[in-house]
Amino acid sequence: MRLARALLVLPSALVVALAITAVTLAIRKVAPDRLSNVRAIEILAGAAALTLLSLVAVMLRRLSPGAGTIALDRHHKLHDRLTNALAFEGIAPADRSALMEVAIDDACEHAARLDPSKAAPLRAPWDLFAPLALGVGVAALALLYVPSAVFVPPQAKQIDALAMSPDDIELFRDAAKALERADQSPEMKAAVDKFNQLIEDIANKRLDRTEAFRKMEAIERDLLKGAEADAKEFEEALKDAAEELKKSELSRPVGESLEKKDLEKAQKDLKALAEQLKSGKKPDKAALDKLKQALAKASERKKEALAALNEKRNEIREDLLQKKNQKKDDPDAGPKNEQEDRLLKKKERELSRLDREAEQKERVGRQLERLDRELAKAAQDLMKDLGLSAQDLEQAAEDINRMQQEQLTEKDKEELRQRLEELREQIRQQGQAGKKRMARMMKFGKRARGSQGKGQKGNGEKGDGDKGDQEGEDQEGKDGEGKDGQGKDGEGKDGQGQKGGGKGQQWVIGPGGKKMLIPGMGQGPGQGDMPGAGPGQGPGQDGPGAGQGGKEAGSGHDGNLAGKRTDLKGGTTDVQQQGLDTQQGPSNSQVILSAAERGFKGTGYKKVFKDYHTVAEQQINKDQVPDGYRFYVHRYFQLIRPRE
Amino acid sequence: MAEKTKEAARADVIEFQKSIGELREEMGKMIVGNREVIDGVLTCMLAGSHALLEGVPGLGKTMLVRTMAEALELQFARVQFTPDMMPADILGTTVIEESATGAKSFSFRKGPLFANIVLADEINRATPKTQSALLEAMQEHRVTIAKQTYVLDEPFFVLATQNPLESEGTYPLPEAQLDRFFFKLHVPFPGREELNEILERTTGNVTPKVNAVIRKGRILEMQQLVREVPIAKHVQDFAVRLLMATHPTTPGALDGVKRFVKFGSSPRGAQALLLAGKIRALFEGRFAASLDDIRAVALPALRHRVLLNFEGEAEGVKTDDVLHDILKHLPETMK
Numbered sequence: 001m002r003l004a005r006a007l008l009v010l011p012s013a014l015v016v017a018l019a020i021t022a023v024t025l026a027i028r029k030v031a032p033d034r035l036s037n038v039r040a041i042e043i044l045a046g047a048a049a050l051t052l053l054s055l056v057a058v059m060l061r062r063l064s065p066g067a068g069t070i071a072l073d074r075h076h077k078l079h080d081r082l083t084n085a086l087a088f089e090g091i092a093p094a095d096r097s098a099l100m101e102v103a104i105d106d107a108c109e110h111a112a113r114l115d116p117s118k119a120a121p122l123r124a125p126w127d128l129f130a131p132l133a134l135g136v137g138v139a140a141l142a143l144l145y146v147p148s149a150v151f152v153p154p155q156a157k158q159i160d161a162l163a164m165s166p167d168d169i170e171l172f173r174d175a176a177k178a179l180e181r182a183d184q185s186p187e188m189k190a191a192v193d194k195f196n197q198l199i200e201d202i203a204n205k206r207l208d209r210t211e212a213f214r215k216m217e218a219i220e221r222d223l224l225k226g227a228e229a230d231a232k233e234f235e236e237a238l239k240d241a242a243e244e245l246k247k248s249e250l251s252r253p254v255g256e257s258l259e260k261k262d263l264e265k266a267q268k269d270l271k272a273l274a275e276q277l278k279s280g281k282k283p284d285k286a287a288l289d290k291l292k293q294a295l296a297k298a299s300e301r302k303k304e305a306l307a308a309l310n311e312k313r314n315e316i317r318e319d320l321l322q323k324k325n326q327k328k329d330d331p332d333a334g335p336k337n338e339q340e341d342r343l344l345k346k347k348e349r350e351l352s353r354l355d356r357e358a359e360q361k362e363r364v365g366r367q368l369e370r371l372d373r374e375l376a377k378a379a380q381d382l383m384k385d386l387g388l389s390a391q392d393l394e395q396a397a398e399d400i401n402r403m404q405q406e407q408l409t410e411k412d413k414e415e416l417r418q419r420l421e422e423l424r425e426q427i428r429q430q431g432q433a434g435k436k437r438m439a440r441m442m443k444f445g446k447r448a449r450g451s452q453g454k455g456q457k458g459n460g461e462k463g464d465g466d467k468g469d470q471e472g473e474d475q476e477g478k479d480g481e482g483k484d485g486q487g488k489d490g491e492g493k494d495g496q497g498q499k500g501g502g503k504g505q506q507w508v509i510g511p512g513g514k515k516m517l518i519p520g521m522g523q524g525p526g527q528g529d530m531p532g533a534g535p536g537q538g539p540g541q542d543g544p545g546a547g548q549g550g551k552e553a554g555s556g557h558d559g560n561l562a563g564k565r566t567d568l569k570g571g572t573t574d575v576q577q578q579g580l581d582t583q584q585g586p587s588n589s590q591v592i593l594s595a596a597e598r599g600f601k602g603t604g605y606k607k608v609f610k611d612y613h614t615v616a617e618q619q620i621n622k623d624q625v626p627d628g629y630r631f632y633v634h635r636y637f638q639l640i641r642p643r644e
Numbered sequence: 645m646a647e648k649t650k651e652a653a654r655a656d657v658i659e660f661q662k663s664i665g666e667l668r669e670e671m672g673k674m675i676v677g678n679r680e681v682i683d684g685v686l687t688c689m690l691a692g693s694h695a696l697l698e699g700v701p702g703l704g705k706t707m708l709v710r711t712m713a714e715a716l717e718l719q720f721a722r723v724q725f726t727p728d729m730m731p732a733d734i735l736g737t738t739v740i741e742e743s744a745t746g747a748k749s750f751s752f753r754k755g756p757l758f759a760n761i762v763l764a765d766e767i768n769r770a771t772p773k774t775q776s777a778l779l780e781a782m783q784e785h786r787v788t789i790a791k792q793t794y795v796l797d798e799p800f801f802v803l804a805t806q807n808p809l810e811s812e813g814t815y816p817l818p819e820a821q822l823d824r825f826f827f828k829l830h831v832p833f834p835g836r837e838e839l840n841e842i843l844e845r846t847t848g849n850v851t852p853k854v855n856a857v858i859r860k861g862r863i864l865e866m867q868q869l870v871r872e873v874p875i876a877k878h879v880q881d882f883a884v885r886l887l888m889a890t891h892p893t894t895p896g897a898l899d900g901v902k903r904f905v906k907f908g909s910s911p912r913g914a915q916a917l918l919l920a921g922k923i924r925a926l927f928e929g930r931f932a933a934s935l936d937d938i939r940a941v942a943l944p945a946l947r948h949r950v951l952l953n954f955e956g957e958a959e960g961v962k963t964d965d966v967l968h969d970i971l972k973h974l975p976e977t978m979k
Contacts, residue, residue: 064977066878073934079925080879080934087876088932098653100874103931105650 001067001120002059009058013051014131020047022138029146068116075119081107082114161205162212163438167445168426169203171638175419179412187222188412194219195416198423209431216420223413223420233364235261240305241298241368241375248294250276250287255294263404267397274393277386288382295379299372306361313354320347371399422638425631449643450599553589563629566622599643606642613637653931656869661929663866666857667715673852674711675704676845677838681829683927684944685712685803688826689761689863690870691919694782694802696767696822696948699831701807704842706763709803713761716863717856718799721759725770727815731777734764735787736794752789757781760799760860767804768816778802779821799863819907819951826916827941828948873922874932878977883917883938885978889970890950900969904956909949916945935976943967 024043027035069082085107088100096104176196180189198215201207207215238258245255250273257266276283283291323344327337378392430437586594588608595605616637620630664686671682681697685708688695697705706722713720723734736755742748756762757778764778781787782802787794804825806817822828834842845852858866888894891908892901901908920941921933943964950963 064975066977070935070976079928079930079936080876080932081930083878084874084876084932084934087878088874097872097874098649099657099872099931101650102654102657103874106931 001063001071002061004120004122005061006055006059007122008125009055011125011127011131013054014128015134017047017051018131018134018138020044020050022134022141025138025141029141029144068120072114072116072119076110076114078107078110081110159208159211162202162207162209162427163205164202164426164430165438165441165445166203167441167448167639169199171641172199172419172423173203179416179419181412188416191219191223191413191416194222195419209427212427213424216424220417220420223417233360234368237361237364237368241371244298245294247297248287248290250283250291251294263400267400267404270393270397270400274390274397277382277390277393292379292382295375295382299376299379303365303372306358306365309354309358309361313351313358316347316351316354320344320351323347368403371396371403374399422631422634426635444639448600448639450601553592563626566619595640600640601643609637609640609642613641653872657926657929657931660866660869660926663858663862664927667712670715670854670857671708671711674845674854675708676841677834678704678708678831681708681831682712683924684827684829685709687920687923687941688803689799689801690867690923691826691916692799692867693826693916693919694804694824696825696828697803697805697831698808698828699805700833703831703833705803705805705831706765709761709763711854714854715856716761716858716860718760718801718860718863719797720761720763721756722763722765723756724765725767725774727769727771729770729774731774732789734774735777735781735789738790750790752792752794754794757787758794758796760797760801762800762802764802764804766807768806770815772815772818775815775817775821778804779824783824799860799867822948823910823912825948827920827944829944870919870923870926873925875918875922876932879921879933879935879938880918881978882935882974882976883914883921886917886938886942886970886974887911887914887946889974890946890967898969898973900961900966904952904959904961905950905966906953906956907951909946913946913949917941920945939971942971 021044024035024040024047028037028040066083066086069086070080072078073080073082081103085104088096088104091100173196176192176199179192179195194215198207198212198219201215202212238261242255242258245251245258247255253269254266254273257263257269323340327340327344374392374396378389378396381388381392586604588611591602591604591608595601595608600609616633620633667686668679668682675682685695685697689712699705709722710720712718723729732755734755734757736753736758738750738752740748741751767775767778770778781796782800785796785798785800787796887909889897889908890901890905890913891897892903892905894901894908917938918933921937924937924940925931925933946967947963950966952961952963952966956966
């Protein structure tokens with residue numbers, strides 16, 4: 001009976017639970033972000049539990065007294081015989097009437113045919129169709145696919161990121177690291193930091209070409225703020241001072257050092273002079289007079305120059321003013337006025353130039369002000385007290401030391417500017433070469449680290465030997481000729497790879513847009529050829545020069561160098577020194593060959609590289625090597641540098 | 645003794661059922677159908693009470709009562725109530741009688757009320773004064789005239805009738821008077837088959853004769869047996885709850901009761917329910933009343949005791965509808 005009662009309640013309980021389920025499913029389908037999966041499951045579980053609990057509660061509810069007998073009476077149509085009998089049975093026998101007894105007996109007579117199971121049958125509730133229908137609906141809802149609105153975050157603007165080979169990135173990172181010093185000026189540090197950031201941005205592909213060039217230009221602009229002009233002006237001023245100081249025997253060493261721009265030596269010479277004056281070994285009067293004059297003139301030279309410049313500026317300014325007033329008074333001069341206008345403009349340009357020059361001189365003047373002051377004071381004190389003068393000279397030496405530090409900063413700036421120039425050129429040429437060149441550079445970088453041990457035979461395939469930033473592919477290094485070390489698609493793009501010149505020579509656009517003549521393969525520095533074909537070296541296979549990537553060190557050199565033969569004018573003594581070949585360790589050529597095969601690693605290779613690099617740098621600095629060549633030589637040695 | 649009493653009790657019930665069966669059969673010779681009305685009338689008689697019949701004229705109400713009187717060998721009187729009827733017309737009057745010697749004396753002449761079974765036709769047509777004279781006699785089973793009390797012969801059973809069609813010039817029985825009737829029975833119009841049967845019996849040349857099957861003494865015994873029938877607690881409780889449910893002020897009363905019922909049944913209604921339930925159990929040869937017995941007698945026992953309010957009357961709600969609604973929602977047992 002309890003179960004039957006629960007069955008009666010079942011449809012209602014199911015309807016409630018299914019309604020909750022339907023709402024939960026609907027929310028999950030339409031707005032999944034408002035209801036998490038876990039929470040939905042909790043709700044469904046709660047609904048199911050609620051249904052079960054309600055059924056259990058109904059089942060456990062106390063049945064009305066006599067419910068069982070009433071059900072039996074109903075089913076068997078006993079007209080409450082059993083129920084009445086049970087009720088009469090509860091009365092004390094003494095209080096029962098005869099008819100009660102008879103009623104009890106009557107009920108007992110019917111008890112034999114009682115069937116309790118049939119009296120309380122389990123019938124499916126008639127209103128079960130409602131939850132069934134709702135269940136079907138819920139199932140359909142569960143299977144329903146509702147495309148959810150996917151929030152697509154705004155995509156960052158794609159840029160055509162600038163790609164650079166990891167090898168080159170490492171190169172510039174090392175360069176930036178080398179530029180970092182603790183004693184740098186804040187200006188220099190900021191510039192180095194910007195350069196570092198630029199390299200990192202390129203490495204992380206955060207910049208496109210335009211942005212990279214813009215950043216480089218910004219860094220360069222900061223570095224070049226009057227620096228070049230100031231440096232030249234500074235050198236001029238030092239030169240002037242040096243000229244005057246050389247006139248005295250005592251200060252000649254200082255003058256010579258200043259003339260050579262060797263500030264460190266000049267500082268030492270000045271200190272030595274101060275020591276000499278302090279030492280008590282008083283020089284003769286004539287020498288002291290000459291020294292005094294030299295010191296005085298050295299301190300005043302630039303003032304005179306600046307004064308002369310200012311005078312000239314004033315003259316031109318007054319002249320301009322006069323002419324402008326004249327023009328105002330006579331506006332209708334006609335053709336004559338045009339000529340006057342041209343002259344006026346020329347005067348204005350001249351005045352601008354002089355203003356700039358004066359500004360530079362003033363800047364330099366500020367730099368040298370202390371030195372001039374100390375030199376002047378030293379000159380004055382020379383006649384009074386040698387000790388005082390010596391102190392002044394020591395102060396001047398300190399000033400020179402300070403200027404040296406500043407020069408170092410300028411050196412660093414110059415170096416950073418060169419790095420920027422290299423970077424700019426690389427990016428420019430990379431953009432022209434395309435993806436194939438990048439792929440070759442990538443491969444070359446791997447091989448340089450020793451990841452690919454292939455011997456390279458100067459065939460220039462697949463980026464091998466493509467060191468000279470030549471575009472396209474170079475294949476025919478075989479016979480040392482190749483196709484001028486140029487690639488297929490590199491030729492003629494920007495005027496590069498233009499065939500011209502002599503045999504195997506070509507005109508190319510080098511750094512800074514300057515045209516330069518590149519010798520052909522097998523001849524010049526291994527442009528388009530592989531590493532190992534250094535300047536003056538060839539692969540050895542096909543004669544001079546290269547393109548081949550030789551197994552041995554080359555023996556010849558390119559006779560088509562643009563520069564003059566080195567002419568050493570120094571007082572050198574030729575000494576013949578024969579090295580003792582102890583047959584220990586590999587030879588240079590072996591080291592180079594090994595590096596070519598197994599990557600540029602190892603202590604031996606480092607040493608060999610350093611030797612050759614030093615020689616190359618010296619030659620470049622000494623000789624009149626065109627900028628284009630310098631760039632490619634630098635590039636060549638960058639690519640074959642030792643790797644960690 | 646208990647054993648003997650049980651057997652006797654059982655025999656009594658069997659005899660009762662047998663007697664009722666004979667009576668029904670005898671009455672069935674004259675009356676076609678109307679089984680419920682017959683049982684209702686018999687119930688009222690066996691309960692020692694009176695019945696109110698409501699039906700259109702010509703449905704055999706007089707025939708029914710007369711037949712019952714003949715079958716029970718009881719004295720029958722019929723009173724046709726009219727508006728000019730006086731109480732003396734039904735109670736009796738005192739007349740002057742002259743003896744053989746010529747001496748004159750007052751003599752009370754008994755009215756029709758002094759029968760065992762009285763048919764009071766169209767009681768609602770009599771004046772309230774006359775009605776109350778009848779109803780007082782129904783209640784007291786005695787008549788007091790000129791300071792003389794006359795006890796009515798037992799069994800005394802009044803069957804009053806009302807015509808539902810004519811209301812003009814009538815004096816509806818007040819509620820207090822209606823409450824004295826045990827049952828209010830509706831005499832339905834016969835169906836087609838019943839009508840055919842009636843015509844065959846009444847328009848032919850053969851008139852069935854009704855024999856007396858139950859004597860006066862037997863009726864009294866039967867009335868006594870009715871009182872002996874036991875009622876279980878749950879049955880009595882059901883009757884009480886049924887009665888309480890007719891009151892609009894009862895907590896948990898149905899909306900229909902609250903809305904349409906002015907007053908619910910008096911405790912006489914519960915008495916009627918239980919007695920009628922017992923009688924019905926005996927009719928079926930059972931020894932105790934059941935819930936179904938109470939349900940079966942609820943309408944005739946209560947329909948004239950539940951008063952509708954103006955809204956109920958205006959809505960055309962019938963007390964039977966209200967009682968049906970109560971019976972539908974009333975649980976059989978309470979926790």
